[in-house]
Amino acid sequence: MKACGIFDTHWGDSGKGKITDFLLSGPWMGQIAFVARWNGGNNAGHTVVQNGKKIILRMLPSSILNPDVDSLISPMCVVNVQNLLDREIPEADKAGINLERLRIARETFTVMPWHLDLEKAEKEALGSADLGSTMNGIGPAYADITARHGITIEDLLDQNRLYARLKSVLAVKNLVPAVQAKGYTPEKMTETLFRYGQMLRPYVVKLDSFMQKSLQGPLGNELLAFFEQAQGTMLDIQSPNYPWNTSSGTTIHDLNKIFGLRLGNWGMRIGVCKAYTTSVGRRDFPTKTDGDIATYLQNHGGEFGSVTGRPRDCGWLDGVALRRAVKLNWLTHLFVTKLDILDDLPEIRICTTYKCDGNFLKTPPRSGLDRVQPNYQALPGWRSQTRGATSWGQLPAQAREFLRRIQELAGIPIIGVSTGPDTKETIWLG
Numbered sequence: 001m002k003a004c005g006i007f008d009t010h011w012g013d014s015g016k017g018k019i020t021d022f023l024l025s026g027p028w029m030g031q032i033a034f035v036a037r038w039n040g041g042n043n044a045g046h047t048v049v050q051n052g053k054k055i056i057l058r059m060l061p062s063s064i065l066n067p068d069v070d071s072l073i074s075p076m077c078v079v080n081v082q083n084l085l086d087r088e089i090p091e092a093d094k095a096g097i098n099l100e101r102l103r104i105a106r107e108t109f110t111v112m113p114w115h116l117d118l119e120k121a122e123k124e125a126l127g128s129a130d131l132g133s134t135m136n137g138i139g140p141a142y143a144d145i146t147a148r149h150g151i152t153i154e155d156l157l158d159q160n161r162l163y164a165r166l167k168s169v170l171a172v173k174n175l176v177p178a179v180q181a182k183g184y185t186p187e188k189m190t191e192t193l194f195r196y197g198q199m200l201r202p203y204v205v206k207l208d209s210f211m212q213k214s215l216q217g218p219l220g221n222e223l224l225a226f227f228e229q230a231q232g233t234m235l236d237i238q239s240p241n242y243p244w245n246t247s248s249g250t251t252i253h254d255l256n257k258i259f260g261l262r263l264g265n266w267g268m269r270i271g272v273c274k275a276y277t278t279s280v281g282r283r284d285f286p287t288k289t290d291g292d293i294a295t296y297l298q299n300h301g302g303e304f305g306s307v308t309g310r311p312r313d314c315g316w317l318d319g320v321a322l323r324r325a326v327k328l329n330w331l332t333h334l335f336v337t338k339l340d341i342l343d344d345l346p347e348i349r350i351c352t353t354y355k356c357d358g359n360f361l362k363t364p365p366r367s368g369l370d371r372v373q374p375n376y377q378a379l380p381g382w383r384s385q386t387r388g389a390t391s392w393g394q395l396p397a398q399a400r401e402f403l404r405r406i407q408e409l410a411g412i413p414i415i416g417v418s419t420g421p422d423t424k425e426t427i428w429l430g
């Protein structure tokens, strides 16, 4: 089996949904056996625009729009089953999305109602120091995996096993007043959750047998497994913004562990890098700006959270964080997105190094990102339209220069450029 995948190089929201859709319906059409969403939960929002219709996916893999591949939700994701079954699946159904090829690994963990209660209670207790999470219970759900109080999809499928599991987990969870006040009992919860388990059953697979089966047959060895990351490399639990991160691992190493992959299994690893940098949540990032440029990027780029609607902080492209993403994810190529958003700017900047305690840094420090200052290179803007361009030749010279500079900083070639939200508005250089 060969693996391929896409990785957001910064703090998320780079357009991975569109890129997945583009690769599956274009250059990689017919070559992919399955697409695996392998981290996070419904805190992620992947936007895909197909034929002018905008679809926001939260837990479902972006490939769900493509009837030719299996779309797998894998272990180390955390699934809010109630939200998936009562909201996202019915909404997808209504939008005409065929869910026949949805698969959920039985080893996948869940977000339980008490994770939402805990996160709400934590937020209230923290007051103005709250973590700025999306409030989907993701942090408490991951904390429970580590604490060994996680409940998996497999647990939901067997009533006796579920009851026993809930009995021990709730004995611990009910130690917290905010959970205890809700009156969860193993009896009540078994009934509800077992019912959800039955609704999920048609989609449930065992990870290893699923992988073997997907990659069998005459084409088996040639087919690719496509790994779709949620969030972004700089949001990883171990990244230098701690504690303003998401609560799971978001790098290739986290997925290698789950799927048993080593470097030799990998084909292309594409970094999806927005032409400027954004972040949503309570964190400062080195290139964050205020004033006209931030307002321009926010408005032209539609930089509002697809899940929460919160305005995203905006700034110039952070080439230092980009280098970290290339190194950490063993990236082989870059896909630059939202180039067209910069069309009207007279000057465009890229952060090439950080200054920290009198030193110049080419990669971010392991901690203390709030103490660094960005050093910028200014490049002339192109002040003409790149929106909808589908070839390199259609780009103005200044835009090509900007892209070449990104390539130099990253040390890997650009394989694609996104010039608009529609899948068709793309330049492919592969």
Ligand code: IMP
Pocket (backbone or CB within 6 Å): 011, 012, 013, 043, 044, 045, 131, 132, 133, 134, 135, 136, 138, 139, 230, 231, 232, 235, 244, 245, 246, 247, 280, 281, 282
């Ligand atoms: P949580 O993952 O909901 O706990 O949120 C933790 C931090 O990660 C917050 O700053 C969120 O805004 C951020 N975050 C989580 N998921 C995403 C995403 O898909 N895109 C961008 N930021 C995210």
